[in-house]
Amino acid sequence: MSLRSRLLAMLSLSLIVLWLTVAVLMYLHLGNKVSETLDQRLAASANMVAGLIAQQPEPFSRSSTEALLMSPLSGGVACQIRSATGEILMQTAGPRGTSLSGAEPGFTTRTVSGEEWRLYTLEQDGLLITTADRGTERRQLENGIILVMVVPFSLALLGSLVVLWWGVRRGLEPLQKLNRELQLREPSNLKALSIGNAAAELKPIVSTLNSLFARVERTVIREQRFASNTAHEFRTPLTGIKTHLQVARRIDGEQQQLALARAATGVLRLQNVAEQLLMLARLERRDDWREFEPCAVSIAIREALVDMPGGERVKQNLETEDVFVNAPHPLVVIAVRNLLENALKFSSHDQPVELRVFCGVSNHQELVKLIIRDGGHSPSPSEHGDGQQNSRASEQGHGLGLTIVESIAEQFNGRLHAEENARGGMDWELALPRVH
Known part of the structure; x- marks a missing residue:
């Protein structure tokens, strides 16, 4: 009925x-x-x-x-x-x-x-x-x-019954209009709904649907970017492995060993990509992270820098000590490590990467913010903002790690934001809810 x-x-x-x-x-x-x-x-x-x-x-x-x-x-x-x-x-x-x-x-x-x-x-x-x-x-x-x-x-x-029937039908007309709007909408149309001067009781529903469409649109864009990044991540090492193996067949001696070593490096890179994909799959399930202890930010940064190539170039500025975030410790380590590796990749060897940690309040929520500043080439103006924050990394073949960071931030009510800095590089801001 x-x-x-x-x-x-x-x-x-x-x-x-x-x-x-x-x-x-x-x-x-x-x-x-x-x-x-x-x-x-x-x-x-x-x-x-x-x-x-x-x-x-x-x-x-x-x-x-x-x-x-x-x-x-x-x-x-x-x-x-x-x-x-x-x-x-x-x-x-x-x-x-x-x-x-x-x-x-x-x-x-x-x-x-x-x-x-x-x-x-x-x-x-x-x-x-x-x-x-x-x-x-x-x-x-x-x-x-x-x-x-x-x-x-x-x-x-x-x-009275006739007036009641007319009044109910007239009063529920906005619902019928909303139903028609949704039935005629194409699956690819994720624009906000507009049904005119809706009743006060219907506005929360329309607002929730529009919020859902916006989240779905962001998810679709992220999935498209993820597919592009993944294809790039796989294509580059596979092409390198194929090339080095072809070279190894034609030469002998040290040159052959060098080609095989480079091919092995490509295999390790493929292995890293596979591990990143498995991590994304675990993030999608979410049940694996249902119960966890708050993470100490300083400990997560220290573990993220262990055995990191170029880690000595990271200059830390921790404005607060012993702060905890509402996210699992392993995921915070992965997020910080991916952001630092991305910043090191885009910075010249003679430029440091700055890591700053401080606390702030946004929308009545207390957050712990980690800002990682690199000194690489700045993106074009069209690449600014959240919607294009991974474009530069995608072009350089390191977008998959940033996709994982973005997924971690969204799952635990945080956010990942990027903007150009005065050094010509990018500032990556990872914000996570603080717990006491």
Whole structure:
């Protein structure tokens, strides 16, 4: 069942139950009130007759062998006047008049010729005045009054249901518009959604979808860059190994051994690429890093510099001691080592690589920032910014390591940022959440 159908069913059922409950209560209350009103009419009729008798008592002060007959306009009413001794002085014509004899003072109900009659008897000045009306006519009058109430009530209920249906359909129109927008969207279209002036309740959904599209777009770009970097990482050593092996077949002696040594270097590079790919696969699984201890930054830097070619050129500037980041120790070591190797690769042999560590706050989050500055050739202006931060490394065949650093930063709520520095090189900033 759709959301609109479920909402309509719930609201309609609630509305119908509420209105029917009110209708039943009104019916019961109105029925009692109509019956009381008709009883009051009977009593008023008897009082009116008593008033007329009080004004002209002569016809009722003497005895008569025959009762005076009255012919009312309606066949559903009857009246009888009798003395205290039971003598009938006046009554309506027909059997309904004679059947009123013996009625006790007050309201009573009597069946006459198979019909129910409602009687009221008033005792005044030695006379008993009885008025009556037929039960069927009373019920017809009650039903007529109730019908006058029920018809508008029913029309109002139907009108409310129609308005409810229209309101729900109109209110959920932004959802239908969002559904159409998503159905017509091409898989490659990762632009932000725009559905006009959306309702306040729908804005968080649209915002979340747009955020998701932005993350997917960044992931696609990173995967494309990763595929390009990986292809470059594999192609370069494979080409070198193939070339050195071809040279080794044609020559002998020291030159052959040199070619074989260079081929072995290419194999080691391939092995390093394979290890980097395995590390990326472990990062994608994430279950391997579910439980870990915070990492001490100074220890991670020290381990990253162990046996690193050119590590003596790294100049450290640790502005804080004994800071910990919310990331596994092995991954922080790999991230720092990859950034340092990249910086050393792009710096001249006579230029140092600066490593600076300090703490800062960004978006109400305390971060530990590692800035690694190299002195290599600066990229073109089109290569600036996060979206192109790995372009220079990709051209030089070292983008896979930076891809791993970027994945580590994103997985543990950090970031990797690159920008050109005054020395003509790049500043790589790795920021990770700090823990105390």
